[in-house]
Amino acid sequence: MSTVQRFLEGLNPQQLAAVTESTGHVLVLAGAGSGKTRVLTTRIAWLIHGGHASALQILAVTFTNKAAREMIDRIGAMLPINPRAMWIGTFHGLCNRLLRLHHRDAQLPQGFQILDSQDQLAAIKRMLKAAGVDDTRCPPRELQMFINSAKEAGLRAREVEVNGGRDRLWVELFESYERQCQREGLVDFAELLLRSYELLSRNEPLRSHYQQRFRHILVDEFQDTNVLQYRWLKLLAGPGSSVFAVGDDDQSIYRFRGAHVGNMADFEREFQVSQVIKLEQNYRSYGHILEAANRLISHNAQRLGKNLWTAEGQGERPVLFEAASDGLEASWIVEQVRQLSDAGLRPSDMAILYRSNAQSRVLEHALFTAAVPYRVYGGLRFFERAEIKNALAYLRLASNPHDDVSFARAVNFPARGIGTRTLEQLQDAAAGAQCSLYAAIGSLAGRAGASLAQFGRLIEALQSAASTQSLPELVASTIQQSGLAAHYAGEREGQERLENLEELVNASTSFAAEQGYAASAAGAASAAEADAEQAAFAAGAASAAEVSPLTAFLAHASLEAGDNQAGQGQDALQLMTVHSAKGLEFDAVFITGLEEGLFPHENSLSEGGGLEEERRLMYVAITRARKHLFVSFAQARLLHGQTRYGIRSRFLDELPPESVRWLTPRRSRMPEPVPYWNAPAAPRGAMSTQAAAVAHHGFQVGQSVRHPKFGDGVVIRLQGAGGDARAQIQFGQAGIKELLLAVAKLERA
């Protein structure tokens, strides 16, 4: 068929092989910029249009909503079908869909609420308080980590291995958190995964239904999957189905949040992948940039092995620059930005990347002073804003009044005379009666009881509004009735918050419109199918179509926190961490702060495999650049209010010398002491510290030294005098050491 031919046109042989592989499971090693998304979407189009599968037989999983949206849009552009007929979404989104459809079997109320990390932490704190456990014996954040990592490993509280009293306590708290969530109909992110995993593993008919249905399972960013997600996929992949996994082990940078690169090798072995397809042709960067990336990553031992190449020319060599201070590094970047602008690049074609968010300050300052428009990624997202969460808490209560997380949030905001005392009494009453806070309202008498009763009536009013009004009407009236509108209207800085609440109404309007579209139009096929599923597996339960718009909207708000960027649209230079740059590309890229201790980050060096992950991070950074790449570091940097003297990152020495261009003399890895007057970012106090640091032993803060065992380093602090004089020294490999000057064989360099 000619349409199919047209899809396949222009694919390189490896891409073509991946797209049209028709037997068994497939592992695609997709290098940066190798057209991975194109392969995924083209394969889906090929499967459907070539008659290999129907849209209903396809399940495609991504990590972010953005990636899912992109996939849906691109398929929509290729095929005349409604892509919503397919199950395409994030792991969490798909699990949500599954659990709503089969909430009975999953032992959840139909309108279960999803807790984001913030909500989860609040729930944990509340549980700790109820259990009477001291925050110091069990820091809430650590318990949260403990619970989430257990769940992500597929473990329930009872399955966690206990060694010692501390563990026992934590496991008990884990258990009571689980009970609390179950009682209140709350599901955290990890629970979405675990609960649907358990649902499928325990319910054989349901499992085989979905196994037979999903003939083709496609997974994006496979290197980022965690242990539970891998098991989930394995469970869903029945006999005769094909799993198509796309990933790049060299871009695995999320181990710290549970990603398990080993899944790639496990997949190859356990699914008996006969052929691993490597996509190595890069369509993004010029040759010298790719050579830099290839050489750098070749220093990693743990690799599946892959080398990027391009059919385009060599292009410019990446430029390396050594600055005396972070301030001067920033000024140099601004100057390069100017030159690039003169050469015709728009600010939005350029990005400045850094390892940690704290580094953005100096850069922002320099850009602001030079009047370069810029935009910083990161920070609060729309649905995470306090005012939005407050409004959502009321909406959640309208949907499920027994959601104590939302109750606790809403009950006294805006203030309505229900203080900590009253709340404690209510908590006790609820704990005694084993019921929700809302259900316990009646048990309190007196003035406090009256205030609570009034709040209870508010919830009931919202509930009835929810059953009569349209979603946008409900959102608007909730903002009014809750008193949030009045509260923010009376606040000095409340205007912006009011606007955000207005925006929430708009969001609900467009959400409702989209849902309506999906339910009608070509989505009829999926609706019919979903109904069939209902008839077979959830007899008596509400069908998917009956999940109320409010419930759907609340799930949407939890699962998609909204844009992560400040003001968009305008032509601005992009500032972001290397992590958030993954998946993006720019004509010009600046990678900053290439200093030992910062990049690679010192905290990573103590973790096994940490250095290799840092190196992959650098690899990701380099491969973001299309034409121009600038890599820089500073001898002195203001960090936590103190000037830190850094050594050039080892990563710079791992780049191919013939493919890069040093703008500053490339010395041995020992910077000269920095004259403070060259370091405008340093506080005035630094001057006196440094002047005072010159002592009779002849060492000075910022001084380069060499130690027979630890190698090259820089003095970062001096204390004591005479025979007791000590120096703290930042070594390249060995990290920070404190040495007695009288004893240590330090050589001045």
Next chain:
DNA sequence: AATCCGTCTATTTTT
């Protein structure tokens, strides 16, 4: 109920 003050911490982040 709002505000102030001392303490603590500071890598990366999506769902």
Next chain:
DNA sequence: TAGACGGATT
């Protein structure tokens, strides 16, 4: 240095 948080104060 700066920001977030919790406890105490007004």
